[in-house]
Amino acid sequence: xxxxxxxxxxxxxxxxxxxxxxxxxxxxxxxxxxxxxxxxxxxxxxxxxxxxxxxxxxxxxxxxxxxxxxxxxxxxxxxxxxxxxxxxxxxxxxxxxxxxxxxxxxxxxxxxxxxxxxxxxxxxxxxxxxxxxxxxxxxxxxxxxxxxxxxxxx
Ligand SMILES: [Zn+2]
Numbered sequence: 001x002x003x004x005x006x007x008x009x010x011x012x013x014x015x016x017x018x019x020x021x022x023x024x025x026x027x028x029x030x031x032x033x034x035x036x037x038x039x040x041x042x043x044x045x046x047x048x049x050x051x052x053x054x055x056x057x058x059x060x061x062x063x064x065x066x067x068x069x070x071x072x073x074x075x076x077x078x079x080x081x082x083x084x085x086x087x088x089x090x091x092x093x094x095x096x097x098x099x100x101x102x103x104x105x106x107x108x109x110x111x112x113x114x115x116x117x118x119x120x121x122x123x124x125x126x127x128x129x130x131x132x133x134x135x136x137x138x139x140x141x142x143x144x145x146x147x148x149x150x151x152x153x154x
Contacts, residue, residue, distance in 0.1 A: 014041065019065040020058035023102040023117070036062075044071050049143055053113035053136035054105040056144040061119060065089070065097045077137060077145045095121040095128075104133075111138040 018039035022031065035041075040062035042048040043055070050056040056075060063071040067089040073081055088094060097119060104116040116133040134149035 013066070014045070018058075019062045019097065020100050023058060023061075023100040024054065025102055025105055027102070044068055052105070053107065053115055053134075053138075053144045054102065056136060056146070057102070057105075057115040057117065057134060058100065060146060061097070061100045061117075063087075075143075075145055077147045080146075080148050093123060095123045097121045098127070112136070113138075113144070 015036050017033040018036040018041070020033075020040055021027075022034040022039060037045075040059040043050050043059040044063055044066070050059060060072060060075055062068075063075075064087055067087050069085055069087050072085060072087060089096070099120050101118045102115060103118065105113070107113040113136045114133055115136065117131075119130045119132075121128055121130065131152045132149040133152070135147040136144050137147055138144045
């Protein structure tokens with residue numbers, strides 16, 4: 001499937017403030033969230049290319065919030081992208097994402113980076129934390145993609 005032609009953007013469903021909150025290592029908790037259009041919206045709706053794995057990670061979190069499956073697939077390494085990805089936020093039992101905190105961003109070389117983050121969500125009336133260290137690679141096309149991650153408890 002060609003994500004560029006298959007996608008229909010409906011700006012009415014877009015938030016004003018970016019769901020990712022502009023999360024970055026050492027970010028102050030009180031900082032004002034960036035505008036969606038100037039943050040992850042550039043990548044999800046306007047086809048800009050994230051310059052860093054951190055920008056890509058934030059935009060993927062936002063894509064989960066918005067249920068943008070096509071964007072998640074297009075930013076996932078083909079070797080690890082699951083066939084049965086279902087991110088519809090309106091689905092029964094779907095997680096409701098509450099916020100993102102980024103602990104660490106390390107670019108190891110031109111093509112490898114890791115981002116450690118905590119994403120909070122609620123499902124079935126209970127609150128959870130997803131604490132993951134994600135691996136990203138950059139392809140010959142200059143685009144960062146998510147490969148996989150290690151989930152730690154707590
Ligand atoms: Zn954002």
